[in-house]
Amino acid sequence: MPSERLLLALDYGGTKLTAAAATPDTAGREWRVRRSIPSPPGADARYDQFTMLALADEVLAGDRPAAVGVSFGGPVNAAASLVLLSHHVRGWENTPLRAQLQSRFGAPCFMDNDANAAALGEWRFGAGQVEARPVASLLYVTVSTGVGGGWILDGRIHGGAEGMAGEIGHTMVDPAGPLCICGRRGCVESIASGPNLARRARERLMAEPEAGRVLRELVSGNLEAVTAERVARAAEAGDELAEAVLTEAARALGHGLGTAITLMNPQRVILGGGVTKAGERWWRAVRSAARANVLPGMTVDIVPAALGDDAPLWGAVALAMTGN
Amino acid sequence: MPSERLLLALDYGGTKLTAAAATPDTAGREWRVRRSIPSPPGADARYDQFTMLALADEVLAGDRPAAVGVSFGGPVNAAASLVLLSHHVRGWENTPLRAQLQSRFGAPCFMDNDANAAALGEWRFGAGQVEARPVASLLYVTVSTGVGGGWILDGRIHGGAEGMAGEIGHTMVDPAGPLCICGRRGCVESIASGPNLARRARERLMAEPEAGRVLRELVSGNLEAVTAERVARAAEAGDELAEAVLTEAARALGHGLGTAITLMNPQRVILGGGVTKAGERWWRAVRSAARANVLPGMTVDIVPAALGDDAPLWGAVALAMTGN
Numbered sequence: 001m002p003s004e005r006l007l008l009a010l011d012y013g014g015t016k017l018t019a020a021a022a023t024p025d026t027a028g029r030e031w032r033v034r035r036s037i038p039s040p041p042g043a044d045a046r047y048d049q050f051t052m053l054a055l056a057d058e059v060l061a062g063d064r065p066a067a068v069g070v071s072f073g074g075p076v077n078a079a080a081s082l083v084l085l086s087h088h089v090r091g092w093e094n095t096p097l098r099a100q101l102q103s104r105f106g107a108p109c110f111m112d113n114d115a116n117a118a119a120l121g122e123w124r125f126g127a128g129q130v131e132a133r134p135v136a137s138l139l140y141v142t143v144s145t146g147v148g149g150g151w152i153l154d155g156r157i158h159g160g161a162e163g164m165a166g167e168i169g170h171t172m173v174d175p176a177g178p179l180c181i182c183g184r185r186g187c188v189e190s191i192a193s194g195p196n197l198a199r200r201a202r203e204r205l206m207a208e209p210e211a212g213r214v215l216r217e218l219v220s221g222n223l224e225a226v227t228a229e230r231v232a233r234a235a236e237a238g239d240e241l242a243e244a245v246l247t248e249a250a251r252a253l254g255h256g257l258g259t260a261i262t263l264m265n266p267q268r269v270i271l272g273g274g275v276t277k278a279g280e281r282w283w284r285a286v287r288s289a290a291r292a293n294v295l296p297g298m299t300v301d302i303v304p305a306a307l308g309d310d311a312p313l314w315g316a317v318a319l320a321m322t323g324n
Numbered sequence: 325m326p327s328e329r330l331l332l333a334l335d336y337g338g339t340k341l342t343a344a345a346a347t348p349d350t351a352g353r354e355w356r357v358r359r360s361i362p363s364p365p366g367a368d369a370r371y372d373q374f375t376m377l378a379l380a381d382e383v384l385a386g387d388r389p390a391a392v393g394v395s396f397g398g399p400v401n402a403a404a405s406l407v408l409l410s411h412h413v414r415g416w417e418n419t420p421l422r423a424q425l426q427s428r429f430g431a432p433c434f435m436d437n438d439a440n441a442a443a444l445g446e447w448r449f450g451a452g453q454v455e456a457r458p459v460a461s462l463l464y465v466t467v468s469t470g471v472g473g474g475w476i477l478d479g480r481i482h483g484g485a486e487g488m489a490g491e492i493g494h495t496m497v498d499p500a501g502p503l504c505i506c507g508r509r510g511c512v513e514s515i516a517s518g519p520n521l522a523r524r525a526r527e528r529l530m531a532e533p534e535a536g537r538v539l540r541e542l543v544s545g546n547l548e549a550v551t552a553e554r555v556a557r558a559a560e561a562g563d564e565l566a567e568a569v570l571t572e573a574a575r576a577l578g579h580g581l582g583t584a585i586t587l588m589n590p591q592r593v594i595l596g597g598g599v600t601k602a603g604e605r606w607w608r609a610v611r612s613a614a615r616a617n618v619l620p621g622m623t624v625d626i627v628p629a630a631l632g633d634d635a636p637l638w639g640a641v642a643l644a645m646t647g648n
Contacts, residue, residue: 137482137484137485158478160591161460161623162622164589167586167589170586172579172583259583263489264482264587265483265485265488265489267485293496295506298485299485
């Protein structure tokens with residue numbers, strides 16, 4: 001007999017596997033149990049799945065879940081229930097993960113990619129709640145190694161025709177901007193992601209040997225050690241070069257958000273990911289660039305994510321609860 | 325007794341008022357009766373409403389409708405059922421049009437702005453149908469005096485927080501582009517709308533006295549007579565200046581559509597409005613610019629509208645049928 005109240009949430013991250021169990025009454029606040037394990041660099045799909053099932057068994061401790069929710073770090077076909085591929089781990093191509101998990105756990109299973117799952121998690125349990133009620137529409141954006149996003153419209157994930165909606169990282173903000181990993185120029189991600197922010201700081205430090213004193217000191221002169229986090233710290237300490245690079249990155253993101261708001265007029269935008277910890281200067285620049293790029297009268301409500309790294313996992317719980 | 329099968333559709337256009345009656349079995353194909361009258365330049369809201377009610381009475385011929393659907397040429401608050409203002413006719417500010425019409429006709433009334441209504445009309449009765457089934461998600465864009473749009477997602481209009489979703493005309497494609505009516509630079513509308521396309525041709529004709537021979541002949545040397553339609557005709561006849569301006573306009577629109585596709589991954593994009601009659605050259609440039617501005621694997625399906633000027637009116641019928 002499955003426990004009617006036990007929900008199993010699985011997060012297949014790029015570098016980490018997490019399984020957790022929750023119950024509806026404490027969902028969004030407290031895990032019944034939660035186990036995480038790093039995915040080693042050489043891991044393939046078979047290894048990941050073996051490890052994940054062991055984690056899940058440990059988390060379930062002999063109980064049967066009422067439903068299973070899955071966040072997957074790569075494109076999935078939510079309708080056909082296939083994992084299309086993983087960006088980090090080989091061997092996931094066209095895996096019928098949903099059917100595998102349903103048969104393994106004897107419970108219905110629902111899955112989506114990590115950005116959509118995180119969007120749903122924040123909507124249901126996190127920053128998508130206003131006075132204990134969920135907003136009608138939101139865009140969730142993670143600003144981290146990449147810049148990706150997910151839409152919740154009318155209480156449901158909007159994935160689009162190929163489940164690829166939300167790719168705000170690859171909207172263009174500057175036709176003369178840097179080359180992006182996608183092959184085009186001046187995408188939001190090419191300026192605003194953590195690694196690209198660091199790269200741009202590095203390039204400026206090399207081009208301007210007199211500038212960026214604080215940032216240089218922070219990395220003891222080793223430009224390879226420049227990270228987005230250190231750029232943010234240097235900017236906070238008054239380093240003008242760091243400040244300029246940080247503001248450019250924030251403005252590129254804000255511009256992209258403004259475009260998304262102009263097109264979809266969401267009630268709220270939620271930002272998560274490591275780069276969002278860059279401080280008030282970064283947030284001010286994001287919000288002001290977004291405001292400058294929308295029509296008068298449109299809501300521009302841009303707030304930090306509330307669930308941190310657990311957003312996709314809570315999203316998996318929400319998927320399990322609603323079959324969204 | 326209201327006729328269960330009679331639907332009243334009202335289109336408050338900027339320059340024209342239209343009332344029509346339809347029945348569900350022939351909706352999308354045939355009007356039972358349809359009456360249109362131009363709105364004179366000096367008209368105010370009171371005049372328009374008086375005229376519209378007279379048209380509606382004529383169309384109903386004594387029958388009572390089962391429901392009323394309204395397309396309004398200006399922002400409406402669909403939730404609170406208010407017309408916020410008309411872009412063309414004074415006196416419409418904060419009019420409770422829905423309540424007025426419900427009380428006048430003794431039937432439920434549903435309304436939205438013209439872009440959303442047209443999107444719904446095309447989705448339900450026009451180019452949104454694929455093998456007699458509606459697509460799951462679409463963006464409808466009208467390219468005319470302005471460039472505006474509407475989203476149908478999951479079979480419903482997505483209006484957003486202020487009902488302003490779909491403003492693709494005011495997404496930026498060129499930070500160094502022309503000044504837009506919205507105060508910013510390089511919006512899609514500032515390059516791609518009919519009047520702006522004509523203006524840009526005029527500017528090039530003035531700047532390059534030797535160029536644009538065919539276009540000059542078409543307007544007998546009177547640059548004020550340059551219109552988007554004439555630019556398209558000159559381009560068709562091999563006029564290089566006209567061709568360049570037309571292609572620029574098409575590429576600006578295509579770029580904006582690519583951004584919208586990147587963000588929302590709709591199954592289909594439908595283009596209506598006068599400028600879409602500019603010929604195959606224009607359509608090719610729109611599609612190729614859109615394709616160049618999306619991620620690999622995303623559907624780029626851009627097709628002409630099927631309902632012509634009646635799209636908002638058929639959308640009003642769809643509103644009346646579904647209460648969407």
